[in-house]
Amino acid sequence: MSPTANWSYPTAIRFGAGRISEIAEACVAAGIQKPLLVTDRGLATMEITTKTLDLLEAAGLGRAFFADVDPNPNEKNAEAGVRAYREGGHDGVIAFGGGSGLDLGKVVAFMAGQARPIWDFEDIGDWWTRADADAIAPIIAVPTTAGTGSEVGRASVITNSETAEKKIIFHPKILPSIVICDPELTVGMPPFITAGTGLDAFAHCVEAFCSPHYHPMSQGIALEGMRLVKEYLPRAYADGTDLEARAHMMSAAAMGATAFQKGLGAIHALSHPIGAIYHTHHGTTNAVCMPAVLQFNKSAITDVLATAAAYLGIEGGYDGFCAYVNALNASMGIPKTLTALGVENPDIDRIVAGALNDPSTAGNPVEMTRENTTALLKACL
Numbered sequence: 001m002s003p004t005a006n007w008s009y010p011t012a013i014r015f016g017a018g019r020i021s022e023i024a025e026a027c028v029a030a031g032i033q034k035p036l037l038v039t040d041r042g043l044a045t046m047e048i049t050t051k052t053l054d055l056l057e058a059a060g061l062g063r064a065f066f067a068d069v070d071p072n073p074n075e076k077n078a079e080a081g082v083r084a085y086r087e088g089g090h091d092g093v094i095a096f097g098g099g100s101g102l103d104l105g106k107v108v109a110f111m112a113g114q115a116r117p118i119w120d121f122e123d124i125g126d127w128w129t130r131a132d133a134d135a136i137a138p139i140i141a142v143p144t145t146a147g148t149g150s151e152v153g154r155a156s157v158i159t160n161s162e163t164a165e166k167k168i169i170f171h172p173k174i175l176p177s178i179v180i181c182d183p184e185l186t187v188g189m190p191p192f193i194t195a196g197t198g199l200d201a202f203a204h205c206v207e208a209f210c211s212p213h214y215h216p217m218s219q220g221i222a223l224e225g226m227r228l229v230k231e232y233l234p235r236a237y238a239d240g241t242d243l244e245a246r247a248h249m250m251s252a253a254a255m256g257a258t259a260f261q262k263g264l265g266a267i268h269a270l271s272h273p274i275g276a277i278y279h280t281h282h283g284t285t286n287a288v289c290m291p292a293v294l295q296f297n298k299s300a301i302t303d304v305l306a307t308a309a310a311y312l313g314i315e316g317g318y319d320g321f322c323a324y325v326n327a328l329n330a331s332m333g334i335p336k337t338l339t340a341l342g343v344e345n346p347d348i349d350r351i352v353a354g355a356l357n358d359p360s361t362a363g364n365p366v367e368m369t370r371e372n373t374t375a376l377l378k379a380c381l
Contacts, residue, residue, distance in 0.1 A: 010152040010175070010179075010254065010258055011152060011175050011176055011177060011178070011179060012177065012178050012179065013152070013178075013179045013180075013181055013254070014026065014178065014179065014180045014181065015181040015247075015250070015251075016181075016182065016183075016247075017182060017183055017184050017243055017247065018182060018184060019180050019181070019182045020048075020051070020052060020055070020142065020180055020182045020184070020185060021055065022180060023052055023055050023056060023094070023140070023142070023180060024055055024056060024058075024059030024061055026140050026178045026180060027056070027059075027061055027092065027094075027140065029178060030092060030138040030139075030140055030177050030178050031091075031092070031138055032061075032091055032092030032094075032138055032140070033061065033091055033092075034061065034062055034064070034088070034089060034090050034091050034092070035056065035061055035062070035064070035090060035091075035092050035093065035094045035140070036064050036065065036066055036081075036084065036085050036088060036090040036092075036093055036094070036108070037049075037052065037053060037056070037063075037064065037065040037066070037093075037094040037096050038065070038066050038067075038069070038081060038093055038094070038095055038096065038097075038101060038104055038105035038108055039065060039066075039067050039069065039096040039097045039101040039105075040067060040069040040070075040071070040097050040098070040100045040101045040104075041067050041068070041069065043067070043096070043097050043101065043144060044065070044067035046188070048144060048185050048188065049065070049096065052094075052096065052142070053065060056094075064084075064088050064090065066080070066081050066084045066085070066108070068080050068081070069081075069097075069100050069101055069104045070100065070159075071100055071279065071281075072100065072159045072166070072275055072276060072279060072282075073100045073103055073104040073107075073156075073157075073158055073159065074158060074159040074160065074161040075118050075119075075158060075159075075160060075161060076161055077104055078104060078107050078108065078111060078118055078158060081104060081105075081107070081108035082108055082111050082112050084108075085108050085109075085112045085137075086112060090112075090137070091137065091138075092109065092137050092138040092139065092140070093105045093106070093108055093109035093137055093138075093139050093140070094139075094140045094141075094142060095109075095139055095140070095141045095142070095150075095151075095176065096141075096142045096144065097142075097143075097144050097145070098143070098144060098145035098147065098148065098193075098197065099145070099147060099148035099150050099157070099197075099200075099282065101144075102141055102143060102148065102150035102151055102156075103148075103150050103156035103157055103158065104156070104158075105139065105141070106139055106141070106150070106153075106156045106174045106176070107156045107158060107169055107174075109136060109137040109138070109139045109174075110131070110136050110137075110156075110169070110171060110173075110174050112135075112137055113132060113134075113135025113136060113137065114131055114132060114135060115132070116130060116131075118158065118169060119160070119167065121169050121170065121171060122167050122168065122169060122170075123155060123167075123168040123169065123170035123359055127170075128170050128171045128172070131171050133171070133173055136171065136173045136174070138177050139174070139175075139176040139177060140176060140177070140178045140179070140180065141176035141178075141179045141180075142179070142180045142182070142185070143179075143181060143185070143186075143250065143253065144185045144186060144189075145186060145189060145193065145197040145253075146183075146186055146194075146197055146198060146201060146236075146246065146249035146250045146252065146253040147196070147197025147198060147199075147200035147201050147253050147283050148197070148200060148201075148253065148257065148282070148283075149201065149204060149253045149254050149255070149256050149257020149258070150257065151176060151179045151181070151254065151257075152175070152176075152179060152254045152257050152258055153174075153175065153257045154170060154171065154172050154173075154174050154175045155168050155169060155170040155171075155174060156168070156169045156174060157169075157272070159275075159276050160276075164276045164277045165273065165276055165354060165357075166272040166273065166275060166276040166358075168359060179254075181250045181251075181254065183243055183246035183247040183249075183250050184243065184246075186246045186249070186250065187240055187241055187243070187246060188240070189240060190240075191237055191240065191332075192284075192332075192333070194233075194236050194237050194240060194249075195233075195237055195283075195284070195287075195332035195333070195334065196281050196282075196283035196284035196287065196334075197253070197283045198229060198233040198236065198237070198249055198252075198253075198283070199229075199233075199283050199284070199286060199287035199290075199328075199329070199332070199334065200253075200256075200282060200283030200286050200287075201225065201229055201249070201252045201253040201255075201256040201283075202225075202226065202229040202233070202252075202256070202287075202328075203256075203267050203268070203283070203286040203287065203290055204222075204225070204256030204257060204259060204260045204264070205221075205222040205223070205225035205226045205229065205252070205255065205256045205259055206222075206226065206267075206290070206294075206308075207260065207263070207264045207265040207267055207268065207360075207363065208221075208222040208256070208259035208260045208261075208262045208263060208264070208363075209222040209223060209226070209259070209304065209308055210265060210297060210300075210301045210304050210305070210365050211262045211263030211264070211265060211363040211364075211365065212263075212300070212363075212365050213262050213263045213363060215261060215262035215263075218258065218259040218260070218261055218262035219259075219262065221255045221258050221259045222255070222256070222259035222262070223308060223311055224255065225251075225252045225255035225256050225259060226308060226311075226312060227311065227312055228248045228249070228251055228252040228255070229249070229252050230312055230324075230328075231248070232244075232245040232248040232249050232252070233245075233249060233252075233328075233332075234328075234331065236249050237331075237332055260363075262363070263360075263362065263363020263364075264360035264363050264364075265293065265297070265360060265361070265363050265364035265365065266289075266293045266296060266297070266355070266360070266361070266364045266366075266368060266373070266376060267286050267289050267290055267293045267360075268286065268358070268360035269355040269356070269358040269360040269361045269364065269368065269373075270285075270289050270293075270351070270355050270373075270376070270377060270380065271285040271286045271289055272354065272355075272358050272360065273350070273351045273353075273354025273355055273358065274338065274343060274346075274351060276354070277346075277347070277350065277351065277354075278342065278343045278346070280338075280341055280342060280343065284334060284335075284341065285338070285341065287329055287332075287334045288329075288334060288335055288336070288337065288338055288340075288341050288380065289338070289380050290325055290329070291322065291325055291326055291329070292376060292379040292380045293376065294321070294322050294325065295322070295379070296366060296372070296376045296379070297364065297365045297366050298318070299366065300365035300366050301318070301365050302317070302318040303318075304365075305317070305318045305321040305322075306318050306321075308321060309321040309324075312324075337380065337381055338380050338381050339381050343381070346377075346381065348374060348377060348378070351377055352370060352373050352374050352377060355368065355373055355377070356368060356369075356370065356373060
């Protein structure tokens with residue numbers, strides 16, 4: 001039987017060192033005359049941000065920015081951002097930063113013209129059709145880390161602060177119309193963030209590659225994304241100024257997010273509720289969960305990972321791939337367990353319920369049940 005699927009792929013990307021200099025030109029191309037730059041608190045005063053605001057101001061585009069963004073952005077951050085956008089009379093958003101700045105910037109552009117509450121647009125069925133698509137403001141995305149790939153995504157992960165649940169807000173038009181990938185912006189990332197974000201990109205590629213859904217374009221992208229991480233993440237971790245390694249990691253991040261249109265799995269299903277409840281770093285949480293999830297899925301992915309191992313030059317098939325992941329984590333100081341990551345006295349029932357409710361479960365190669373997911377979580381702890 002011939003397969004059927006609906007596909008869409010990324011957007012206009014300006015890739016290369018120094019290309020942040022094109023930010024004003026990108027605004028013109030996107031039809032933005034009065035942008036609001038949305039970033040996180042940590043980046044608000046950093047040189048890469050002030051220089052970008054200088055470029056905007058010099059071009060007559062103002063220097064408005066909003067940085068009241070939590071590491072796991074929530075609906076309160078979104079409401080404050082939308083208020084700043086409306087009060088400033090803005091006509092577009094520059095989403096600037098790591099996953100949190102990018103996700104919140106995209107949601108501000110999305111929600112600024114909507115009349116319904118944010119949770120009405122959760123990624124469930126066709127809920128995205130509830131939005132007024134014509135009211136979505138243009139978005140330019142500028143990643144400053146190499147991990148989430150949110151710059152090429154059609155969704156944002158927003159935490160519900162009332163229930164401590166991560167929700168995926170989806171609309172095709174949340175996909176930024178222009179992306180500037182400038183590896184020079186990632187040079188200042190400290191090693192532990194380089195590791196956590198890089199392993200997030202790796203988790204996206206691994207889970208997409210193992211997902212049983214049919215999407216051969218994503219399959220190829222996931223495989224090459226893994227190769228780039230294998231080759232260049234250790235270099236970027238060892239020397240943050242290695243611009244070649246930084247550039248290839250930016251590609252790997254965008255590739256991971258493109259690939260996971262094919263599906264994610266148990267790594268992300270666990271990591272979303274854990275991050276929402278215990279405020280752990282998303283990419284690092286993924287890295288901690290990955291070894292146990294690879295064992296959990298063994299019956300379904302032995303041959304799949306043997307294929308990946310052969311392409312990556314890893315000997316030993318599935319077992320060799322798992323050993324490689326363990327060694328990679330250890331080489332970057334990733335904690336071996338969630339307990340070591342800081343998840344103490346966890347509410348196991350609550351995490352498992354959150355995991356089973358997460359959209360990522362649909363892409364896991366082995367069906368997730370309350371019983372086997374509880375066992376998997378305990379293996380991660």
